[in-house]
Amino acid sequence: MVVLQKTSMDRKENQRLCTIQKDWGPLINCKPVLTPDSKHLLAASGCSIKVFSTASGSLIQEFIGHRHKVIGIGQHGSLYITCDAKGEMRTWSSEKQECLEKIKLLEESSQDTERVVAFQIMKEFQQVLLLVRKSSKKKCRLMKFSRPFGKGSPMVLAQDVQLGQGKMGASHTGDSIAYLTEDSLSIIAAGKGVFRHMAGRRPFTCLVWNPQQEMLATGDITGRIVLWYNLANKVPAQTILHWHTLPVEDLAFSVLGNELFSGGGECVLVKWLLPEDRRHYLPRLGMPIKTITTDTSNSLVITGHTDNAFTVIASKTNKLQGYIQDLNINLESTESFPAGIVFDPKTGAIVLNGRTGHIQLYDIHHNKQLYHLDITQTNYITRERHQVIYNTQVIRMAMSPDGLWLATIEYRDDFQTSIEQRVKFWHYSIVDQNWYLDTSVEMPHDKSINGIVFNPSTGAKSSPECVTCSDDGKFKIWEIIKDVNIYRKSDFWSCRRVGFYRHLPATAVNMSHDGSLIAAGFANILTLWLPQSCHLKGTLSQPYLKEHIKQIEFGRGEGCGSLLVTRTDSWICSWDLFTCTLSWRVGLQSTCMAADPRSSHMAVFTKDCCVFIFEPKSSEPICWKRNVNPAKVTCAAFIPRQTRHDSEEEWNVHSNLVFIDKDQTLRVLEERSNELSVDGKAMEIVKHFEQETLMKPAATPFAALVAQTRTSHAGKEKSGQKGSAAFGVQVENSMSFIQKMMNDARVYRMEAFASMTASYCNLLIPAAVTSEEKQEQQMREEQIRQSEMQRKKTKKLAKKKKKDLERVPNADFSELLEMLS
Structure with a gap:
């Protein structure tokens, strides 16, 4: 039994381990923006801006460049303006698909303690509003920046604004600015001062300005919507609209200002026809509504829901047109x-x-x-x-x-x-x-079920088996039963065998890889059973291991086939099933564990966000990394790769280590192959992809057509190979290449994705249409390079043989002579 020491942990730490966020973060944290033609939707997702098609819901492109979470998107003509949590504002061109300008609004000294919560442009992009929160406070400061941005001090308008999106806004003329506090609505009118209206027992939740007149709409926690007119007066006129029973989450006016859309926890979109004093409903939208977005052509309404999805709705007919879906999240579960x-x-x-x-x-x-x-x-x-x-x-x-x-x-x-x-x-x-x-x-059980697993050895010819365990102190084996009666033949699942031990709760269960053994954890005791007869074969326990077993994993591979690993809240233990003893134990405050189905490696995540990669035969980790994730990891799994990955670490070759944290973020643990610069990494990927393209078959008719214009590198076959795979530009590989560059951009935080695309075009496209003369020149250069390599290799071998011959006279053969004598 070995307990890891700090010295060995420091020696094994792998600094090249990094995480790649696969979903880039929720789409609904800030309100999206529709393009003027209503064909595309721009939504912030983590540090990127995703562009979706409103017709098909597919991802069209991504704007990559921000280093921090994007909290707001604005539009000015054909330009899109984004702002991240550190106050960096970027201007993007929809035509060139690149960043035209970036400006830092917050000072460098305040970026460590302040975070931008909300962002809005006003007065034809002449001014910008920011809600800025200090890390230790629950209230925000409302700040106004004027052109030229980034120069001069901003104007602080308020100090006690509510935290969140939709808590402040400017009118269409820019003369009035409204914001919400905990107990009031405040309006700053140009040249007339500040007007404050108390909320009483109905705190406000959101506000929105009418795009055509000086009218403001607010929602509160009781579901009321209040329309405010004549805001310059101390007692403005009000109109109350009330249908919602839950707090109003968001409001949006149509482009003409005569229609108001509202939504909340009822999962119903309410369309208020203000001049006619009527309303329409669109119910059963799936999950509670969090954001509402309208377009400039009055044709679409986009609702964002708490499950990280958008619903596309026709504004005129009030009917569903489609969905835009990313990784689903669940806000209902703790x-x-x-x-x-x-x-x-x-x-x-x-x-x-x-x-x-x-x-x-x-x-x-x-x-x-x-x-x-x-x-x-x-x-x-x-x-x-x-x-x-x-x-x-x-x-x-x-x-x-x-x-x-x-x-x-x-x-x-x-x-x-x-x-x-x-x-x-x-x-x-x-x-x-x-x-x-x-x-x-x-x-199926009297109490909550703690685990379920299928027999991993079930083949196509054998019937599948399933095992469940529960706090009621039993594990049950389920099989398919064939039911034949006078009416029909049917198959259904039924419980065939039940196992229990000392009336203790069954906290974990698993089956061996050949299906010959069931390992069940009853409280702190590990038990082994035969699945055919449900006969108890043995029990394993230690007096100092008193915590309940949370996970059980069987070992794989050479030297690990007879080992079994268990996880509790404070211990990782490896048991030898041949000797029925404890091989080793390590004290770790762990949260989850995963086993690789293609190798003998396992991974365990700790409460302080460390990850350890190990094998069941040794308590010494293969590698480990601290602070691998900002939030606690809740579940993890090794997912087999589609293609072999070039990595120095064996555990990272055949499988991806995928994990999810408590913030519902999906990430993959990877190892950087080297420490190249951004440009060097891009060039290396492009060259590697070019070599793969020259070796694989043409996947499209266009690739075969291009291949006919090329000649083979082989000197014996000078004529072009029809349909040859040698020089076809492959669409499928191109997509995988672009996806790989996207993932690397997330790891290395690339700021110039356009330069990578340019490198890709410059290296691949000319290589597919080079002339015959250039190919012959390349062939000659390749022959010269090969001959030079062969000459160096021969010289190296000759030098090695010479050293071996020189070593012979000085060798001591006394032992050999004694043996011969």
């Missing part, structure tokens, strides 16, 4: 993605929690959601003003090795009535490429 991360072998995607009651398949290689599946098949129950509403959640899931069976556990407990719990088995139809519910079992 634990982010409680079902963990599961690998789908059919699509190569990961399966994880989606919106409430759903699961989603997310492609980490292309950073997009494939589809989501409704597990609970129930309507989302909206919140109430004075009562907490509990919806049914998916808390556990597992997938069979062939990807044809999916098992889910759904759970609901309102702490007033009996709990609702069911296990569902879903079968994938290869014919219509869809999931279908096969079996639903009500209350």
Whole structure:
């Protein structure tokens, strides 16, 4: 038994480990912007700005350059203005797709303690409003910057503004500025001073200005909407609109100002026709509304929802037109993605929690959601003003090795009535490429289920098996039963065997890779069972290991096949199943653990955001890294790669280490191959891609056509190869290349993505259309290079042989002579 010491940890720390954020952050943290033609939507996602098509919902392009979280997007003609949390404002051209100008609004000395919360441009981009928050305060300062930006001190308008988006705004003329405090609405009128209107018992939640007149609309926590007129008077005129029962989250006027859109926790978009004093409703939009955006042509309305999705709605007909979806997040659960991360072998995607009651398949290689599946098949129950509403959640899931069976556990407990719990088995139809519910079992256990796993050795010919464990002190083995009666033949899942031990809660379960053994954790005791007979084979425990077992993983590979690793809150233990002893233990305050299905490596994340890569046969980590993530990691998994990755570390070659933190951010742990500069890294990737292009077959007719104009590098075949793969420019490889550059841009924080694209064009496109004379010249240069390499190699071998011959006379052969004698 070995406990890691600090000296060995410092020696093993790998400084080249880095994280790549796959989803780039939620899309709904700030209000998006529609282009003038309403064909594209710009949304802030972490440090980038994503451009989506409103017709298809697909990602068109990304504006990359900010080093910090983008908190606001504005529009001025054909230019887009963005601002990040550090106060850096950038101007982007939609035509050239590049950054034209960047300005730092906040001073360097204040950037460490202040964060920008909201941003708005006013007076034809002559002035800018910022809400700035100090790290230790819950209130914001309202600051106004005037041209030339970045020069001169800003004007501080207020010191006690509410924290968040939609708390301040300027009128269409720029003469009036409104902002919300905890107990009032304040309006700054040019040349007339500040007018404050108290909120009383109805604190305000959001505000918006009418784009055509000096009229202001505010929402409050009771669901009221107040329209304010004659704002220069001490007692302005008011009109009250009330339909919402929950707080109004956001408001938006149409371009003409005669229509007002409102939304909140009811999942209903309300359209107020102000001149006619009527309203229309669009209900059942899925999840609570957080943002509302209208366009300049009065054709579309975009609603942003708490599950990180946008709904495209036709403004005139009030009908749904489409969805824009990124990685789903779940704000209803206290634990982010409680079902963990599961690998789908059919699509190569990961399966994880989606919106409430759903699961989603997310492609980490292309950073997009494939589809989501409704597990609970129930309507989302909206919140109430004075009562907490509990919806049914998916808390556990597992997938069979062939990807044809999916098992889910759904759970609901309102702490007033009996709990609702069911296990569902879903079968994938290869014919219509869809999931279908096969079996639903009500209350499979009396208490909450802690784990579910399929038999990893189940093949196409054998029947699949599934094991569940629960706090009721039992683990159950589920199998498919064939039911034959006079009416029909049917198959369904049923519990065939049950195991229990000392009436202790079953906290974790897993099966060996060959399916011959079940390992179940009963409190702090590790038990081993035969799945065929549910016979107890042995128990493993130590008197000082008193914490409940949270995870169990069987070892793989050479030297690890007989080992089993368990995780508790404070210990990582490796058990030898041959000798039934504890091999080693390490004291770690861990949060989750993952095992690589393609190697013997495992990873464990600690509460202080450290990651350790190790093998079950040794307590010494292969490598580790501190502060790998800003938030605590809640679940992790090794996901097999589509192609082999060039890495010096063996654990990073065949699989990606994917993890999710408590902020519901999806990241991948990678290792930098070297410490090249940004330009050097880009050039290296471009050259590597060029070499791969010359070796792979042409994937398109255009590639084959280009290949016909080229000649082979081989001297014997001077004629061009029709359809040859030698010089085809491949669309599929180009997309993978661009995606790889995107990921590297996230790691190295590239500021000039256009320069990478230019390098790609300069190196690849001319190489595909070079003339025959240039190819012959390249061929001669290659022959010269090969001959030079051969000459150096021969010289090196001759020099080595000479050294070996010189070493022979000085050698001592006394031992050899004694043996011969």
